[in-house]
Amino acid sequence: MTTLISHHEIRDRFSKAMSAMYQAEVPQYETLLELVAEVNRETLERDTELAERLEAHDELNRLGVERHGAIRVGSAEELAMLRRLFAVMGMAPVGYYDLSEAGVPVHSTAFRPIDDEALARNPFRVFTSLLRLELIESPELRERAAGILAARDIFTTGARELIALNETQGGLSDEQAERFVEEALETFRWHRDATVDLDTYEALHAEHRLIADVVCFRGPHINHLTPRTLDIDEVQRRMPAAGMNPKEVIEGPPRRACPILLRQTSFKALEEPIRFAGDRQGTHTARFGEIEQRGVALTAKGRALYDRLLGESRRRTAGLSNEAHQRVLAEVFADFPDTEAELHRQGLAFFEYRTTEAGREAGAIAETEIEIERLIEQGLITARPITYEDFLPVSAAGIFQSNLGGDGSEAYAGHANREAFEEALGAPVTDELTLYAERERSSLDAALTSLGIPPVR
Numbered sequence: 001m002t003t004l005i006s007h008h009e010i011r012d013r014f015s016k017a018m019s020a021m022y023q024a025e026v027p028q029y030e031t032l033l034e035l036v037a038e039v040n041r042e043t044l045e046r047d048t049e050l051a052e053r054l055e056a057h058d059e060l061n062r063l064g065v066e067r068h069g070a071i072r073v074g075s076a077e078e079l080a081m082l083r084r085l086f087a088v089m090g091m092a093p094v095g096y097y098d099l100s101e102a103g104v105p106v107h108s109t110a111f112r113p114i115d116d117e118a119l120a121r122n123p124f125r126v127f128t129s130l131l132r133l134e135l136i137e138s139p140e141l142r143e144r145a146a147g148i149l150a151a152r153d154i155f156t157t158g159a160r161e162l163i164a165l166n167e168t169q170g171g172l173s174d175e176q177a178e179r180f181v182e183e184a185l186e187t188f189r190w191h192r193d194a195t196v197d198l199d200t201y202e203a204l205h206a207e208h209r210l211i212a213d214v215v216c217f218r219g220p221h222i223n224h225l226t227p228r229t230l231d232i233d234e235v236q237r238r239m240p241a242a243g244m245n246p247k248e249v250i251e252g253p254p255r256r257a258c259p260i261l262l263r264q265t266s267f268k269a270l271e272e273p274i275r276f277a278g279d280r281q282g283t284h285t286a287r288f289g290e291i292e293q294r295g296v297a298l299t300a301k302g303r304a305l306y307d308r309l310l311g312e313s314r315r316r317t318a319g320l321s322n323e324a325h326q327r328v329l330a331e332v333f334a335d336f337p338d339t340e341a342e343l344h345r346q347g348l349a350f351f352e353y354r355t356t357e358a359g360r361e362a363g364a365i366a367e368t369e370i371e372i373e374r375l376i377e378q379g380l381i382t383a384r385p386i387t388y389e390d391f392l393p394v395s396a397a398g399i400f401q402s403n404l405g406g407d408g409s410e411a412y413a414g415h416a417n418r419e420a421f422e423e424a425l426g427a428p429v430t431d432e433l434t435l436y437a438e439r440e441r442s443s444l445d446a447a448l449t450s451l452g453i454p455p456v457r
């Protein structure tokens with residue numbers, strides 16, 4: 001009988017292989033990794049409280065391996081096969097992101113591990129976008145693009161075989177996993193040769209640069225990888241001296257005592273030489289490097305407040321430098337509570353509960369009306385913030401646009417279509433809020449049970 005290794009082990013190997021490939025392909029990404037490691041080291045030395053918290057929350061170990069990537073595909077078949085490929089690595093589609101609202105003709109999901117242990121081991125995520133050909137206005141161009149896409153296969157025969165084997169066996173052996181990582185990597189590799197001639201490229205490019213990026217190549221090259229930093233403002237500041245050209249502003253919420261959600265920035269996409277069919281030379285600009293800083297996941301109530309404040313600040317930040325942009329954001333977000341206690345009390349963020357030493361010693365607590373706040377005040381349980389593991393549509397749009405040029409086209413707006421996306425994917429996407437709520441709930445149940453209190457419903 002074949003001994004199977006864990007899906008999480010395969011994901012860990014794959015994410016490391018992917019990072020090695022991207023470092024070799026895009027040397028600036030290697031520089032970015034070094035810069036992030038340096039700033040993380042300095043931050044942990046300076047802020048021992050943060051270091052202790054990350055250690056206690058099982059996040060210090062994963063920090064060095066943590067990263068996400070992004071790809072864009074062109075058809076339902078490609079997306080559905082990717083779902084099966086990511087399943088080999090214990091990654092499932094979480095969240096639906098409509099980017100048409102921001103003028104980018106795609107909708108997306110994030111393939112990522114789901115349970116705590118898997119996230120602690122290696123939270124590798126891939127933001128995956130499906131091109132929406134139906135949003136291309138010209139019928140000729142739409143058909144030409146669809147024809148080109150139909151003629152390509154972005155998966156190797158070996159990858160297809162191993163994906164099928166994973167499904168029948170329920171996993172892969174060590175040796176099969178090694179081969180899988182090698183074969184799967186081929187799908188994400190960069191190709192200097194376009195599959196189309198320069199004229200076709202230019203016609204698609206004129207409709208939207210993203211369409212040219214998806215349609216004109218053999219595969220959905222990984223377009224960036226993103227390590228996690230503990231001080232994004234500092235990395236942004238140091239980028240130019242390290243030879244990188246940062247995007248103008250850091251996306252997401254401002255710097256805060258209690259970081260929320262996700263802050264992101266990138267160095268801008270590089271212009272790279274391409275050989276087009278008919279042996280003509282040209283260039284294509286697609287690949288970049290990104291960094292992110294993660295904070296606590298927000299509840300629906302917290303997210304509504306975030307969206308409202310972000311909307312308010314957007315009216316005042318248009319065209320500002322990053323410094324001025326961050327100042328305005330900080331002013332507007334003064335309305336967002338910035339202590340763990342207040343975030344908890346107002347139900348704005350998700351927390352994980354644990355019984356304390358004192359709680360365990362106290363044994364059974366007789367409470368008819370259980371007030372979690374009181375149990376926390378009495379030191380019987382603790383509540384610690386749950387890290388946000390997902391993405392933000394407005395930030396994603398900002399990242400897309402800074403690397404695609406321009407502000408995107410209004411023409412695509414208002415076309416969210418989750419059903420069509422799920423049909424292409426061949427499965428529903430998991431709602432991210434439900435995952436955080438379940439995690440909070442089960443930790444609370446366990447903590448209360450250990451105090452002899454029946455779980456609240």
Ligand code: OOG
Pocket residue numbers: 069070071072127129223264290391392395396397399400
């Ligand atoms: C994806 C852009 C979004 C993020 O982290 O939100 C993104 C892309 O450019 O394909 O990377």
Ligand code: NI
Pocket residue numbers: 068069070127224226290399
């Ligand atoms: Ni990204």
